[in-house]
Amino acid sequence: MRRTTTLRATAPAQRASATRPPASRAATAERQIFDTIAEAIAGRRLPPGTKLTEEQLASTFGVSRARIRRVLLLLSQERIVTLKPNRGAYVARPTPQEAREVFAARRLIEDDMAARFAALPPAARAAAARRLTAHVERERAAAAAGDRSASIRLSGEFHQLVGTLAGNAVLAELLEPLIARSSLAIAAYQPPSAEDCAPDEHAAIITALQDGDAALARRLMAEHLEEVEHKLVLDGDAEPAIDLKRVLLGA
């Protein structure tokens, strides 16, 4: 037997809000599997291109293949996983173009969210800022402990949290897969030398949000996202197959 891909069952943070206490047992189990895989991908323990065999996942989580199948379908809907017919599921590899577009979409949405957050009534704003501050503390702790995977996850969750607290749930839902796709783009295109997203920038954003300084918050958020994007190497080396075709057509 070949060495199976490691998928440690770290219980990830609950996704969205758990409305119903009991809910459906099956549905929650499925969500846990979803979150575990999504988190492993976002945390870059499963790099782009990794094959996700149904059987392996089924035995890993101790469930039937049918359930894995549904989870993979859901993951493919978020563009985190690519489903090739009769070939199986693979961790998605965004194209440079797609990566740029994802970041553009994030800038648009998160700019609006920053403005929205800053416009919150003072009391709610203060409470929300406290939650953000507590979150950044956890980011700092993970960074200090050298836990790279946790750092990455928490950094994404920071942005998600800003969106959730900003008060438009629909926009926050749209943001969620974009953050995951960003992480995928980073995994694919960030040179190993570059540092990840520092908690300090997040802290600066919080200060602006807390003060209700919408203009500053938006500027900092935009700069923060641009900085992350600019660390990526998105030019050059297109797909080898395409290159080949061009060579043949050009020759």
Added chain:
Amino acid sequence: MRRTTTLRATAPAQRASATRPPASRAATAERQIFDTIAEAIAGRRLPPGTKLTEEQLASTFGVSRARIRRVLLLLSQERIVTLKPNRGAYVARPTPQEAREVFAARRLIEDDMAARFAALPPAARAAAARRLTAHVERERAAAAAGDRSASIRLSGEFHQLVGTLAGNAVLAELLEPLIARSSLAIAAYQPPSAEDCAPDEHAAIITALQDGDAALARRLMAEHLEEVEHKLVLDGDAEPAIDLKRVLLGA
């Protein structure tokens, strides 16, 4: 046998781009079913709350229940359909809050798209504007023919087309379910007296886009969306169940 819900098999416009000519036969069949149902919902032939029985859908489309099941899962991901565990699938009924948030998200995204479109290089912009104009012609024809369902569908497709032509595919993907959800909100909250989206407003937007007048295009687009939203009656009458509870608590 009871009268089955009418789901005429009008072949809807191809969704996104059909990259591969053969592709997977099953996948395309599934997409067709998806599109047919989605279009029936968006066209308000299936109003919010309608029960979507797996068996009925399966026999209607002549496929197995398993495939219907996948389609319903996908539809529920787009928030067009609500999946209640052990209860089945229902056409979603957005809350007033959700409806407002959907329109807010649309304003944000479509404002950006209008700006993007207006900033296109002149040649591409002219070509794109021609496609929009051709589309509005079809809207006019449907309106003149009194085909309400087609009018609604084409009106949604206009916005989708602006997004597609504006050049950010990721944003255009995000917009798609938002348009469907808008249609659902309209079905739920627009009084029967109100008129639908008129093609003339679309034509005015096209002119501004064509001229590269970003400021005007953005303003017209924003006004257009606001007008649609303001026709809805989103205040008052919360869920009856909630009302009951409040009465009991208050009494």
Added chain:
DNA sequence: CGCGTTAGGATTGTCCACAATCCACGCAGC
């Protein structure tokens, strides 16, 4: 007469076995 209870029927959820598809390897032919 109203409420709680309990079968009945229908619908959804799950699993399992089989069919279809595809890649990798090996082999003949040039």
Added chain:
DNA sequence: GCTGCGTGGATTGTGGACAATCCTAACGCG
């Protein structure tokens, strides 16, 4: 030695059967 073509093994896709769940309605009891 390289190219092209079958064959084997593994993996995915599909259908059908069965189990679990829930609503409806009738029934009996207080």
